[in-house]
Amino acid sequence: xxxxxxxxxxxxxxxxxxxxxxxxxxxxxxxxxxxxxxxxxxxxxxxxxxxxxxxxxxxxxxxxxxxxxxxxxxxxxxxxxxxxxxxxxxxxxxxxxxxxxxxxxxxxxxxxxxxxxxxxxxxxxxxxxxxxxxxxxxxxxxxxxxxxxxxxxxxxxxxxxxxxxxxxxxxxxxxxxxxxxxxxxxxxxxxxxxxxxxxxxxxxxxxxxxxxxxxxxxx
Numbered sequence: 001x002x003x004x005x006x007x008x009x010x011x012x013x014x015x016x017x018x019x020x021x022x023x024x025x026x027x028x029x030x031x032x033x034x035x036x037x038x039x040x041x042x043x044x045x046x047x048x049x050x051x052x053x054x055x056x057x058x059x060x061x062x063x064x065x066x067x068x069x070x071x072x073x074x075x076x077x078x079x080x081x082x083x084x085x086x087x088x089x090x091x092x093x094x095x096x097x098x099x100x101x102x103x104x105x106x107x108x109x110x111x112x113x114x115x116x117x118x119x120x121x122x123x124x125x126x127x128x129x130x131x132x133x134x135x136x137x138x139x140x141x142x143x144x145x146x147x148x149x150x151x152x153x154x155x156x157x158x159x160x161x162x163x164x165x166x167x168x169x170x171x172x173x174x175x176x177x178x179x180x181x182x183x184x185x186x187x188x189x190x191x192x193x194x195x196x197x198x199x200x201x202x203x204x205x206x207x208x209x210x211x212x213x214x215x216x217x218x219x
Contacts, residue, residue: 009038012052013035013052015052016034016035016039016052016068017031017034017035019054019069020034020068020069020072023054023069023072024073025069025072025073025076026076027075027076029102029103030072030075030076030099030103031072032102033075033099033100033101033102033103034068034071034072034099036102037095037098037099037102037127038127039051039052039068039095040052041123041126041127042059042065042093042094042095042098042123043057043065043093044057044058044059052068053067054067054068054069055067056070059092059093059116060113060115060116060119060219061113061115061116061216061219063092063113063116063209064092064209065092065093065095065096066096066155066208070188070206071095071096071099072099073188073203073204074096074153074155074176074188075096075099075100075103075153077174077176077188077190077203078100078151078153078174078176079151079174080100080103080104080150080151081103081104081105082103082104082105083105083150084104084105084150084151085104085105085106085108085146085148085149085150085151086100086104086106086107086108086149086150086151086152086153087107087108087109087110087142087143087146087147087149087151087152087153087165087168088100088107088108088109088110088152088153088155089109089110089139089142089152089153089154089155089156089165089211090109090110090111090139090154090155090156090211091109091110091111091116091117091120091134092111092116092120092155093116093119093120093123094109094116094119094120094121094123094124094132094134096153096155097109097120097124097132097134098123098124098127098129098132100132100153101124101129101131101132104131104151105131106131106132106133107131107132107133108132108133108134108135108143108146108149109132109133109134109135110134110135110136110137110138110139110142110143111134111135111136111137111139112136112137112138112139112212112214112215112216113136113216113219114136114215114216114219115219117134117135117136120134121134133146136215137215138213138214138215139154139156139211139213140162140164140165140211140213141162141164142162142164142165142168143168144164144167144168147167147168148168148169148170148173149168149169149170149173150170150173150174151173151174151175151176152165152168152169152173152174152175152176152177153175153176153177154175154176154177154178154211155208156178156208156209156210156211156212157177157178157179157180157182157186157206157208157209157210157211158177158178158179158210158211159179159180159181159182160179161175161177161179161191161198166193166198169193170193171193171194171195172192172193172194173192173193174190174191174192174193175190175191175193175198176188176189176190176191177189177191178206178207178208182209182210185205185206185207186205186206186207186208187202187203187204187205187206188202188203188204188205188206189201189202189203190203
């Protein structure tokens with residue numbers, strides 16, 4: 001989508017990208033993706049002043065959207081290219097999926113909350129992001145009808161990677177997830193699917209809300 005961006009917003013985005021570089025994000029494609037996605041669109045209007053701050057912010061259904069540096073780090077860890085078909089588990093505001101859409105060939109995202117999926121779809125439409133499809137469903141089960149995936153990203157924590165997601169990941173594919181108990185510090189971990197199983201690399205300590213099985217009956 002091509003739009004004229006006010007000078008003050010351009011300056012704000014430039015400062016935003018500089019701050020991400022200072023926090024260690026080096027992948028040019030990832031930085032460009034975060035520059036292209038207008039974070040204020042995904043934030044409660046009452047919190048607009050904090051849209052480009054490096055903080056987690058509350059969203060609907062009692063959920064949160066991660067701070068931008070973590071979104072960037074998780075995207076960078078996935079090593080996504082335009083040839084990749086990506087599954088995101090935990091749509092939330094849709095911000096992470098929008099960022100992924102600028103580096104991936106196609107993005108499929110699933111969330112248990114219909115409200116979040118509907119709001120995210122509306123934002124994708126406003127931005128003209130045609131390579132994202134959002135679904136309401138059980139993140140533990142992934143989306144077998146759209147598998148296999150080159151990359152899978154979990155934006156909620158699990159104590160171990162669900163077997164259904166491992167099965168939907170291609171050999172040689174990468175899965176990034178926060179792993180650990182829901183009430184403790186977790187590890188942001190990168191898994192590569194090999195013939196012998198998942199090869200794990202721990203990246204950094206994080207705190208995420210837990211992935212909850214099933215689709216929400218309300219909301």
